[in-house]
Amino acid sequence: MALAAENLRADYGEGSPVLEGVDLALEPGRFLALAGPNGAGKSTLLRCLAGLHLPQAGRVLLDGRPLAAIPPRRRARILGYLPQEVGPAFPFTVAEAVALGARVAGHGRWFETRPGRECREAVRRALEQVDALDLEERLLGELSGGERRRVLVASVLAQEPRYLLLDEPAAMLDLHHQAWLFSLFRRFCREGLAVLCVTHDLNLAATFADEILILDRHILRARGAPAEVLREELLHEVFGERLELLPRPGRAPAVLPR
Amino acid sequence: MSAPAPQTRLRPALLLGLLAAAGLAAAALGLALGSEPVRAWQGLVEVLGRERAQWTEDGRILALRLPRVALAWLTGAALAVAGAVLQTLLRNGLATPFTLGVAAASSFGAFLGIAFPAFALPWLGGERSLALGAALLETWLVLAVARRSARADGLLLAGVTLNFLFGAATLFVRYLADPYDLARMDRWLLGSLDATSLATPASLLPWLGAGLLLLLFRVRDLDDLAFDPELAAARGVRVETSRRLLLLATALLTAGVVAHAGPIAFVGLLVPHALRPFLGLRHAALLPACALLGGAFLILADVLARTLPALLAGLLPEAFGRSSELPVGLVTALIGGPFFLALLLRRG
Numbered sequence: 324m325a326l327a328a329e330n331l332r333a334d335y336g337e338g339s340p341v342l343e344g345v346d347l348a349l350e351p352g353r354f355l356a357l358a359g360p361n362g363a364g365k366s367t368l369l370r371c372l373a374g375l376h377l378p379q380a381g382r383v384l385l386d387g388r389p390l391a392a393i394p395p396r397r398r399a400r401i402l403g404y405l406p407q408e409v410g411p412a413f414p415f416t417v418a419e420a421v422a423l424g425a426r427v428a429g430h431g432r433w434f435e436t437r438p439g440r441e442c443r444e445a446v447r448r449a450l451e452q453v454d455a456l457d458l459e460e461r462l463l464g465e466l467s468g469g470e471r472r473r474v475l476v477a478s479v480l481a482q483e484p485r486y487l488l489l490d491e492p493a494a495m496l497d498l499h500h501q502a503w504l505f506s507l508f509r510r511f512c513r514e515g516l517a518v519l520c521v522t523h524d525l526n527l528a529a530t531f532a533d534e535i536l537i538l539d540r541h542i543l544r545a546r547g548a549p550a551e552v553l554r555e556e557l558l559h560e561v562f563g564e565r566l567e568l569l570p571r572p573g574r575a576p577a578v579l580p581r
Numbered sequence: 582m583s584a585p586a587p588q589t590r591l592r593p594a595l596l597l598g599l600l601a602a603a604g605l606a607a608a609a610l611g612l613a614l615g616s617e618p619v620r621a622w623q624g625l626v627e628v629l630g631r632e633r634a635q636w637t638e639d640g641r642i643l644a645l646r647l648p649r650v651a652l653a654w655l656t657g658a659a660l661a662v663a664g665a666v667l668q669t670l671l672r673n674g675l676a677t678p679f680t681l682g683v684a685a686a687s688s689f690g691a692f693l694g695i696a697f698p699a700f701a702l703p704w705l706g707g708e709r710s711l712a713l714g715a716a717l718l719e720t721w722l723v724l725a726v727a728r729r730s731a732r733a734d735g736l737l738l739a740g741v742t743l744n745f746l747f748g749a750a751t752l753f754v755r756y757l758a759d760p761y762d763l764a765r766m767d768r769w770l771l772g773s774l775d776a777t778s779l780a781t782p783a784s785l786l787p788w789l790g791a792g793l794l795l796l797l798f799r800v801r802d803l804d805d806l807a808f809d810p811e812l813a814a815a816r817g818v819r820v821e822t823s824r825r826l827l828l829l830a831t832a833l834l835t836a837g838v839v840a841h842a843g844p845i846a847f848v849g850l851l852v853p854h855a856l857r858p859f860l861g862l863r864h865a866a867l868l869p870a871c872a873l874l875g876g877a878f879l880i881l882a883d884v885l886a887r888t889l890p891a892l893l894a895g896l897l898p899e900a901f902g903r904s905s906e907l908p909v910g911l912v913t914a915l916i917g918g919p920f921f922l923a924l925l926l927r928r929g
Contacts, residue, residue, distance in 0.1 A: 336731070373815050374815075375811065375814050375815060394817075395814075395817035395818070395819060396817035397817075398817065399815060399816045399817035402815070403815075404812075404815040405812075406809070406811045406812060406815075409808075409809045409811070409812055410809060411807065411808045411809060412669070412672035412673070412674075412807055412808075413669075413674070413807055413857065413862050414857075414858075414861075415807075415808060415861065415862060416590070416861065419861050419862065419863070420808065423804060423805055423808055423812075423816070424816070426801070427816050427817065433801065434797070434800065434801075434865050435863075435865055436593035436594065436597070436863065436865050436866035436869075437592065437593050437594075437863065437866065478812075482816070
């Protein structure tokens with residue numbers, strides 16, 4: 324039982340690879356944070372794992388089966404994916420946005436002019452999980468960036484997936500909600516979910532994730548427990564010299580700008 | 582800071598009921614009003630219940646109005662639904678059923694038939710069959726080009742380009758045509774709901790039925806596509822397949838009615854806009870509502886088109902003495918334009 328990538332190579336048809344020889348496995352109960360410089364290939368890796376980008380070589384396996392062989396609707400009930408940017412073309416209310424996710428989980432019949440009670444309850448449960456129940460009737464476009472992001476996370480949670488693939492879910496969140504969201508993911512993992520989350524905040528990753536993966540120039544440079552990965556020479560090599568590590572007894576070091 | 586007012590959507594069942602009632606009321610008006618006074622109920626009973634030979638004057642007038650009202654309802658409904666689907670599909674509230682060139686191709690076909698009757702295959706229904714054929718050919722070209730294009734906006738670009746190409750071809754046919762044909766072409770562009778028997782609206786049913794059937798199977802995909810195509814794909818929508826089938830559905834809905842009624846403006850733009858704030862983007866509710874409102878709207882526009890000239894002739898006999906009715910496309914544009922501006926200003 325895992326979502327696994329084997330020797331993944333991906334490009335967008337222009338020759339130069341975006342991912343090269345990436346191996347990783349995401350097992351139930353694990354919380355992995357994926358970090359790396361801009362353009363390293365993080366989002367493409369997530370899209371490959373979500374079945375949205377077909378790798379040019381290698382394969383993605385979901386519970387031992389090739390991901391590409393699983394019908395998209397069934398895949399969506401197992402994998403929940405949140406892209407970096409989501410842009411509704413028309414005004415959606417928060418409840419309507421989350422209901423789109425709840426429908427994937429089977430809450431609702433094929434042809435319904437409005438969400439049934441089961442769907443509305445699923446929407447409430449998901450919103451409650453991200454502390455956004457009070458936003459239910461608001462328009463998505465009226466919300467602040469952070470509120471919007473939380474609602475989008477709720478819409479993916481409403482799919483009731485076993486694996487969560489989230490591209491910068493904490494972007495635009497205030498400090499409180501960043502820590503709060505990551506501790507929520509931690510709790511999901513205790514309940515048996517698997518979470519793979521792209522983030523630029525290594526301290527957040529170190530505090531809550533089981534492992535940190537560093538993707539740099541299309542290859543997976545490091546993977547391991549936060550204390551193993553957050554080494555000065557590695558981070559300097561990947562992110563440049565303008566950061567330093569502040570040792571903390573008994574915990575992974577803090578990463579600070581210099 | 583005060584919290585913005587929560588968004589209020591209406592119960593779809595309530596709104597659909599109201600719109601259906603409005604449609605019936607519009608149909609009743611459409612049958613009762615026109616250039617001739619008539620006992621509409623009496624006429625309707627005769628047309629539906631008696632042999633043609635037993636019809637009175639009322640029956641004969643109703644026998645002319647009934648197909649017209651039916652054609653107006655079907656045309657308005659089809660254009661409004663096609664508009665709503667294309668606005669979602671292209672993620673653009675300014676899209677109309679004609680944005681991707683179906684109407685331009687249809688006009689080209691019709692004009693070809695008008696200018697060169699030899700092309701028009703009279704046994705197939707004359708210029709209307711050419712209009713229909715050209716519209717379906719254009720849709721096939723859009724789909725074929727979009728399929729070979731790697732661009733995400735390939736569909737829109739292919740449609741807009743073919744719209745221009747068929748527009749140019751139309752101008753070329755007009756350039757070759759004689760003045761009498763030019764006048765007929767201009768009339769065609771303004772739209773008309775002339776129907777001499779119920780066979781005309783009935784002939785649209787296969788096209789509309791096929792389009793609606795496609796929509797029925799893809800109606801859920803539309804909700805997801807309106808929200809975000811990438812998320813839709815992650816949620817199991819086969820985005821490209823869905824887009825192609827939905828475009829085909831709008832083409833079937835549009836091509837049939839435009840071949841008969843001409844490119845009637847604004848219904849497909851206006852109706853989805855008027856309904857979306859109350860229903861949101863749940864297309865299982867939005868599309869039936871668009872059909873009901875679009876149908877009612879076009880019946881009423883046609884009533885105006887038939888009754889206004891008589892009223893205006895009293896005021897300006899020199900200008901309106903000759904014509905018995907206005908082109909319905911002119912009426913929809915005259916009502917639709919200001920109404921749309923009002924909608925924009927109210928929300929802005």
